[in-house]
Amino acid sequence: MRVSSRRAVLAGAAAALTTLTACDIPKRSAATWHPAPDVLLPLLTRTVALRDRYAEILTAFPALQDRLGPLKDNHAAHVVALAREVGLDENGPMPAASASAGPVVQDQAAVVKELAGLEKAGQEDATGACLAAPSYRAALLGSIAACRAAHVEVLT
Amino acid sequence: MTTPADERLVAALQAEHAAIYAYGVAGAKLDSGTIGLARAADAAHRTRRDALVVRLSGAGVNPPPAAPAYTMPFPVTDRASALKLLALVEDRTAAQWRLALAPTAGEVRKLALDALVDCATRGAGLRQVAGTTPLTSPFPGKA
Numbered sequence: 199m200r201v202s203s204r205r206a207v208l209a210g211a212a213a214a215l216t217t218l219t220a221c222d223i224p225k226r227s228a229a230t231w232h233p234a235p236d237v238l239l240p241l242l243t244r245t246v247a248l249r250d251r252y253a254e255i256l257t258a259f260p261a262l263q264d265r266l267g268p269l270k271d272n273h274a275a276h277v278v279a280l281a282r283e284v285g286l287d288e289n290g291p292m293p294a295a296s297a298s299a300g301p302v303v304q305d306q307a308a309v310v311k312e313l314a315g316l317e318k319a320g321q322e323d324a325t326g327a328c329l330a331a332p333s334y335r336a337a338l339l340g341s342i343a344a345c346r347a348a349h350v351e352v353l354t
Numbered sequence: 355m356t357t358p359a360d361e362r363l364v365a366a367l368q369a370e371h372a373a374i375y376a377y378g379v380a381g382a383k384l385d386s387g388t389i390g391l392a393r394a395a396d397a398a399h400r401t402r403r404d405a406l407v408v409r410l411s412g413a414g415v416n417p418p419p420a421a422p423a424y425t426m427p428f429p430v431t432d433r434a435s436a437l438k439l440l441a442l443v444e445d446r447t448a449a450q451w452r453l454a455l456a457p458t459a460g461e462v463r464k465l466a467l468d469a470l471v472d473c474a475t476r477g478a479g480l481r482q483v484a485g486t487t488p489l490t491s492p493f494p495g496k497a
Contacts (some may be wrong), residue, residue, distance in 0.1 A: 210456050275492035321471070328455065328467055337453035341465050341493040342472035344448065348490040351478045 219221045236284040238335070241307075241327050246278055247295035248320055257282035258302040266313070269349050276342050284337065289350060314353040321346035355397060359462060362454035363406060366469070368384065369379065369450040371401040371420035376443040380436035388483050390475045395476050403467055406461075409465070420444035437484035441477050444494075454496030470495055 234299040245287060252270035302309060324343035331339050356364075384392050410417040424466040430436050451473060454466035474494035481489045 248461070272490060272492040279493075295384055310457065325467060325471075327462060329460075333456040336458075336463065337452050338493070339495055340452060340455045340470050343467065344452075344471045344494040345490060347471040348474040348478035348494060351475045352489050354483055 209275040237330075238280055238284050239329065241323060241339075242284060242286075243293040243295055244320070244323060245273060245276050246292045247299065248316055249277055249324065250295075251299050251316060254299070255302055255313065258304070259309060262306065262310075263351075266310075269313075269352070272307055272345055272349070276345070277312065279338060279342075283335065310353055315348055317346050317349040317353060321350060356415060358411065358457040359454070360396050360413060362450075362457055362460075362466075363410055364413075364415065364418060366466070367403065367406045367417055370399050370406065371418075372424050373399045373406070373443045374403065374404035375424045376426070376439055379430050380440050383418065383430055383432055383436035385433055388437065391476075391479060391483060395480075395485065396442075398472060398476070402472075405465065408464070420459040434484065437480055438444045438486070441480040441484065441486070444473045444480065446493035448477065449497060450495075479493045 249270060252266055252273060256266055256270065259266075277292065278288040281292065286292070303312075321343050324339055324346060328336055328343055329340035360490055361415055372387045374396065377399065381389065426439060427442065428435065428439070430439050448470050450467050450471040455463055455470070458466055474490070477494070478490050482488070485488070
């Protein structure tokens with residue numbers, strides 16, 4: 199009986215100590231812990247923009263679905279993979295581009311040309327990211343660059 | 355001593371040897387509309403093979419020679435099967451180059467990335483002339 203009540207006192211003291219510490223630590227860590235944003239976030243943002251531009255163009259030109267739909271799906275897969283890589287929930291909100299790409303011109307050849315230009319720039323974007331990346335990200339980024347290069351091939 | 359990067363480059367060289375052989379097999383079954391594409395691709399693979407041989411030799415690694423013959427995954431009897439073979443060869447070569455990205459850095463990673471990009475581009479072009487879909491995959495070189 200005595201032993202157990204002493205234990206209870208000790209346990210109570212330990213709990214009080216925990217409570218005190220718990221009050222203390224968040225304040226301190228909030229002041230000192232500033233995680234740097236992931237270096238792949240800008241690439242993810244631009245990948246979201248690329249996917250969304252395809253969606254806009256497909257809304258304006260449903261007849262291009264067979265040709266452009268699979269390419270848009272590839273970009274959507276890149277968004278998911280990059281979101282996972284930076285630790286974002288792939289089903290949650292994505293970082294959005296600050297400016298819209300503008301209205302879709304009513305000329306089928308012109309929109310395909312626009313997309314080819316975006317793919318080329320996107321290929322260079324992913325190439326730079328791959329060459330600068332640590333080992334564990336090189337394959338993912340290299341595949342994204344290669345996929346965009348293949349898109350340029352089928353659009354031109 | 356062979357580094358992990360060297361081992362990946364040796365595997366990429368073996369894939370390039372096999373690709374060059376496959377282009378030789380397929381070339382005989384292609385028509386005037388596709389032979390130009392295949393010749394350009396074959397030349398690109400030979401250039402890459404030569405660059406790899408130089409790089410490996412320079413690093414003190416003995417570059418493996420091509421095998422005398424390679425077994426084709428299916429009979430190559432006409433234009434369609436020839437284009438199917440070449441698209442498959444580009445996918446397999448892409449896979450080896452993709453594996454070379456992680457253990458390399460700087461200009462060697464650039465070499466591997468350029469090769470992966472070229473394989474993916476040629477694969478898409480081959481599927482386009484063959485009329486097969488999907489033309490592209492989201493992660494070229496990934497199994």
